[in-house]
Amino acid sequence: MPQLEVNGVAIDDTFAEAFGMRATAIVITGPNRKWARQAAVSMTGFATSVIGCGCEAAIDVELEPSETPDGRPGFRVTLFAVSTDELQKQLQARVAQCVLTSPGSACFAGLDGPNLLKLGAALRYFGDGWQISKKIGGRHFWRVPVMDGEFLCEATTGMTKEAVGGGNLLLLADSSANALAAAEAAVAAINTVPGAIMPFPGGVVRSGSKIGGKYKGIIASTNEAFAPTLRGAVKSALGTDINAVLEIVIDGETADAVAAAMRAGLGAVTGLGPEKGAIRISAGNFGGKLGKFLYHLKDLLP
């Protein structure tokens, strides 16, 4: 594979392959930053991959009190799924189980758009007839009586069909510690990009996968070409200097958000240099068979 180089870090002339998704966003507020964050973290828990979780979700940005509808600390959370029905189901279940239950929380639409998903319009029935409908300035809210007062929830939120899932970077390092340092730098940089999330734990994936496997019925299995302990036993993509690989997976509300996120990640990792981070950067793809969005690393270099 032809190689490029930035600041001593080798970059494969390859591309990340991503596919279209449906996405929605909500704004969760709480009585303080801790409890707003707790509700957001709970509702995005176990939402790493659509393969096993139904949706991919994470906190997009933290919002100052001046930026939220009710003047309290908040977090904007985005959810991605493969179909509108699945996205609606996941949104409803997660808000009902994790936001409605969280002390002092409230929940607002986080995305405008012509396509709407039910938010409070589905959860209002928890009020068992005591729920109150309110229209304020053209927006529709439901107020559901709960034990610490009221759960206020906007009736609907927007959904986009322009979302993209599966943007990625593979960070190859000579040690686990350096791979982790590179990944953390990439996550920190990508966290500043609006409209892009990294749904895996802390934004990092250690189990890069390939489609299918030798066992019947398995959907994904280990990506042996990038597993250092299999070097020599299989057709490996790793040179002798690579001992650890970590992946950053990115979902974006738009194709541009994914590109911006990958650009930010590449900038952070190359900025770290090969001694403190990754020796080489690559990207995962399936030869163009998986999705229509191709992000060539050479176009995204800092």
Place this chain on the structure above:
Amino acid sequence: MTALTFTIREEPPERLDLSPLTPRRLAGMALRDIATIRLGQSKRASVAGDVFHISGDDPENIVFEGGSGRFDRVAAEMDSGEVRVIGDAGAQAGRLMRGGRLLVEGDAGPHAGSGMRGGRVEIAGDAGDHLGAPLAGELAGMNGGVLIVRGKSGAFTADRLRRGLVAVLGGAGDHAGCRMIAGTLVVTGGVGEMPGYLMRRGSILLDGAPGGLSPSFVETGAPDLVFAALIDRYLVDDGVLDAPLLGKAPRRYGGDNAVSGRGELLFPR
């Protein structure tokens, strides 16, 4: 284009029905045709040209220069554009409005904003009884839109309010928000006897504890309410109020328990 301006010649000799003078009804009409529109209600009824000197050419922007308590049904059934009355309006100003804006710079008579469906009415002075309320025999009052009175309003303000926002900043008379079906009524400057009498649902927001409250209202605690923060912010951002009204955890009464009892009266602690 300049505003289509109706300058009053003298105090009209009879009550006038100004409902034909709305942006939609005047669209595409020549001034000489407008001058022939019948406005009076008597046998020898006045036409527009008798009462007003008419000038301008923008029917989306209508101005009445000089008002009168005899100007009834100003901007009634209006659905777009803007009407401004530099002076007083009579009965039923903005009745059944569906869109657009009406600004009355003086006082308005009874039934202002009656049965509104949308749009925005602002009355800089006082309003009479039955603000936003239904006429006799009608089942529901206001059903949408925003109705603001900067002065005071009379009795039965927001009677049978079903949807939308009514805000009275100079105090309201007796039975404010009576028989409310839903919607929001904001009153600062005090309310008379029995606010929310027989209200079924909806919110009445006051700037202090009401006196003369029906005993069929019960106090229902004062937890933190996100709704209070939202409505406070909306009222300030929209220019209705200068400062937040309710605060974080207002006191709340539920009622009227003589009927379904799902309504609420909120006021700051």
